[in-house]
Amino acid sequence: MSTVLDVKIPRLQRDGFALKEIEFSVEAGYLTALLGVNGAGKTTLLSAISGLLPLPEGADVLIGGYSLREQEKEAKECMGFVFDDSPFDEGMSPLLTGQVYGPYYRNWDMEKYSSCLERFEVPKKRTIRKLSKGMKMKFQLAFALSHGATFLIMDEPAASLDPVFRDEFMEVLSEILEGEDCGILLSSQLVSELEAKADYTMMLHRGEQMFYDSTENILDKFLLVRGRYELFPYMKSRILGERLSEYTAEGLILNDGDPVRLDLECVRPTIEDLMYYIKQGVVKKGMV
């Protein structure tokens, strides 16, 4: 399995905000979800990875094996991008965009681009401004897929799409991953939709890498206990954090194999649940 992205950022400061100790990678054929509450630093990290922010000393990003610092051009040849706010000129048509900007890529394939647009049913000659949000996304994806990119970076690609389109989009991504020559890094707030599909999860919090592992491993490490709140004191030492409402009580504990009282329901948390507790501050970095 080839690594398409390798990120190592000990520290990156920007406008009073800092990314610290980021170290993770993305493999071809797998989807890595980049998650975190608002303000956690996702956009900053993605900007650094895609070359929009300069990397400081000691930090490096390898795309397709090429260093973004030393071999910027080759690294960017391997990268395809899809952003919620498209960086392309909205006054152009998809066809013109391909004709003008495509050839800057060494392996640009105009036929593939054309057939991709057809497959996605994106009108080739209409100005991008007049396309629906979903079409704009698909157009970006078509562009990203037409120059032999091995790494796809996506920042909230499905944020403004309706649920039907989101499904379609995920299906296309599944197809891409099936081919096993592309790896995808996708940041999204639509955590519940992404959870089942994400092979790996990179959780960012306050600029720091909370954890990075396969989604399965991460969720295995925790358990949610639910039941009557009066029973919680028996587990007090194990309960990391609580979520209480009028009728239910829920607590997060580490899944270290110790048994839980039978009258408390024990379930595996979802990533969304975890994020709630992370925001509370009860989940620490070393727990996963």
Add this chain to the structure above:
Amino acid sequence: MQFVVSGQSTLPIYEQIIGQVKTAIVAGDVKPGDMLPSIRALAKDLQISVITTKRAYEELEKEGLIYSVSGKGFYVCEQNTDLLREKKLAMAERHMLDCIKECREAGMEREDIMEMVEVLLDSE
């Protein structure tokens, strides 16, 4: 065979898959030697992570229910009939326990439960 997985269930998805494969084997929906969908194809079809399907298959392989042929895929093992029966019995026992629990919650006594079982067996 068909798979149905839900993100809403309390069971993790890989366990749901394991459960469904087991049920299919026990019920005879898949026969020994049948090929299961590949890890990637199943992941794509169910729109889930390939690591999840891999985990499910690995667990099934560990339990001796399926085996893998490298380069080809996963196949259902020849099932030991005794083992199969044991598994069916275990499933039945589990269902019964659930049943008894419900009856108890409804306030039924031991005699009431036995009576109900007799009635249902008679009407079979």
Add this chain to the structure above:
Amino acid sequence: MEKGRTAGSYVLYLLREGFYRMKTELIGWRGLVLLLIFGYMLLDVFAAMKESQGLMAQGVGALWLVVLFPPRMGKLLYLLPFSKKERTRYLGTYSVSYNVFHVLLFFFMGLVSCLISGYSFLLWIRHFILCTFPFMLLYSGVVADSMSAAVKRSYPNGGLFFSTRSYWQQEDDPVTGIKEDCSTSVSGKKVMSEEDKAKAKKQMRFTVSAVLCTIIPAFHACGNYMYMSLCVRWPWLLYTLTGLAYLSAMIGLYLYWNRISEEMNQKGSTGKEESVCNS
């Protein structure tokens, strides 16, 4: 299919984009505005024929033309596979072409107005070189700067002013009360670090100088009635002011070029320059 990039193919791609850009500038409502500017210039030339004083509107026309819509390449400049050298070349070619196009367009409008009115084109050009060109020269710097700023980098506001936005956007953790940023003062309020104060000062200095260097040529280009009549009366005044305008334009260009270089050659910051911070 051309693979790789030879010098010839590079020009070809730029041409294609160039045609698209030209089309965008000339068609639609921008085309209408162009016609307005042309109309205004025409009237101005006719007026200049009658009274022998400067072409007052030429400057205004120029200002309208260039200030209309500086191009913004945006993130694409940094997302496409350019090496730094290629990026600089692309940026340079783009900016220069954009400005040359506008100057030529302007000349064309001037030529046509002169042909229609009978005013001497040579005089028109003379006025252009003396009064209008300094501003257009300066503005090419603004164009290049606007194009090179892809993401808000060392200039948090991305524009002319330093913003303290980043300070009140970060909150303390409500549960643990942990203050993340070590530039926090004891009282709990966020305070600007020394480094950021220096940045703010620098930004302020740049803004003031840039504005000054823009105002002088702009004023010179479309100076009012009094200004123009004085200049016509005393040529030495005209030449001095023209010199001043060119000087400002040069300084302005230098300032912008400096900022663009800084922008393109930026090294990421680890923030370790903060001695107060122990993380």
